[in-house]
Amino acid sequence: MVSLGNLGVGFASGKNVVAAETTAHPVNRVIKVSAISSGRFNWRESKEMPCDYSPPAGHLIRKGDVLFGRASGSLGLLGATAVVPDIPDCLYLPDKVWRLEVPSDGAVLKSYVLGALRSPSVLAYIRHHASGAAGVRNIARSKLLECPIPVPSLESQRRYGEAFERLEEVRKQAGLAEVAADELFASLQARAFRGEL
Numbered sequence: 111m112v113s114l115g116n117l118g119v120g121f122a123s124g125k126n127v128v129a130a131e132t133t134a135h136p137v138n139r140v141i142k143v144s145a146i147s148s149g150r151f152n153w154r155e156s157k158e159m160p161c162d163y164s165p166p167a168g169h170l171i172r173k174g175d176v177l178f179g180r181a182s183g184s185l186g187l188l189g190a191t192a193v194v195p196d197i198p199d200c201l202y203l204p205d206k207v208w209r210l211e212v213p214s215d216g217a218v219l220k221s222y223v224l225g226a227l228r229s230p231s232v233l234a235y236i237r238h239h240a241s242g243a244a245g246v247r248n249i250a251r252s253k254l255l256e257c258p259i260p261v262p263s264l265e266s267q268r269r270y271g272e273a274f275e276r277l278e279e280v281r282k283q284a285g286l287a288e289v290a291a292d293e294l295f296a297s298l299q300a301r302a303f304r305g306e307l
Contacts, residue, residue: 111258111259111260111261112217112258112259112261113255113256113257113258113259114223114254114255114256114257114259115255115256117212117216117217117218117223117259117261118212118213118216118217119210119211119212119218119223119255120210120211120212120255121178121180121208121209121210121211121251121254121255122168122169122203122208122209122211123180123203123204123205123207123208123209124140124165124169124202124203124204124205124207125140125165125169125202125203125204125205126140126204126205126206127140127159127160127163127165128157128160129157129158129159129160129161130160133160133161133162134158134159134160134161135158135159135160135161135163136161137200138158138159138163138165138200138202139156139157139158139159139200139201139202140156140157140159140165140201140202140203140204141153141155141156141171141177141201141202141203141204141207142155142156142157142204143179143181143182143187143190143204143206143207145177145192145207146177146178146179146190146191146192146207147179147182147187147190148190148192149190149191149192149228150192150281150285151177151192151193151194151195151197153197153198153201156201159202165202169202169203170199170201170202170203171194171197171201171202171203171209172194173194173195173196173197174193174194175193175194175209175210176191176192176193176194176209176210176220176223176224176227177191177192177193177194177203177207177208177209177210178190178191178207178208178209178210178227179191179206179207180206180207180208180248180249180251180254181206181242181246181247181248181249182206182246182247182248183245183246183247184247185237185240185247188236188237188240188247188248188249189227189232189233189236189237189249191210191224191227191228193224193278195282206248208251210223210224210227217261217264218259218261218267219264219267219268219271221267221270221271221274221275222262222267222270222271223259224274225270225274226259226260229259232257232259235257236249236254236257239253239254
C-alpha cells in the first residue's frame with residue numbers, strides 16, 4: 111500500500127464565482143458539485159461566471175479530466191468522481207471539485223487511480239476523514255493524499271484501464287438508450303392525451 115501523495119498524485123482546484131443576472135458572462139460557466147455526483151459528468155449542472163472574471167487557464171475543464179467532489183451536503187456523495195467526455199470549451203473548476211493529476215511517468219495510471227477512488231475502501235477512508243459542519247462535509251487535500259492504495263504492476267493497471275474504458279462505453283450507451291426511451295415515452299404520452307393514438 112502506498113499513499114496517493116507518495117505516488118505523485120495531485121488534485122487541482124478552481125474558484126467558485128457567481129454572476130449576478132446582469133453581469134453574467136455569455137459563455138464561461140463554473141460547474142456545480144452536482145455535475146459529477148451521479149458518477150457521470152453533466153455539464154448542464156453549471157452556473158454563469160461574471161463578465162469581469164478571467165479564469166486561469168489551469169481551471170479550464172478538458173475532455174478526459176477525472177473530477178473529484180471534495181465537498182458535499184451528503185456524506186454519501188462525498189468523493190464522487192466522473193470522467194469528462196466531449197464538452198463545450200467554456201467550463202471551469204469550482205473550489206469544491208478537484209481535477210485528478212497523475213504523473214505520466216509514475217507508478218500508477220490515471221484510470222487505475224480513478225478506480226481506486228471509487229473503491230469501497232477509499233470511499234470509507236474519505237468519509238471517515240471528512241470534516242465540516244452546517245450540512246457540508248469535505249475532505250482536506252492533505253488527508254486525501256495520505257490515503258493508501260494497493261499498487262499492482264503497470265500491466266495489471268493497463269488491463270484494468272482497458273476493462274474500465276469498455277465499461278464506461280457500455281454505461282454511455284445505456285445512458286443514451288435511457289434518454290431515447292424517455293423521449294419516446296413522452297412523445298407517446300403526449301399523443302395519447304391529444305387523442306392521436
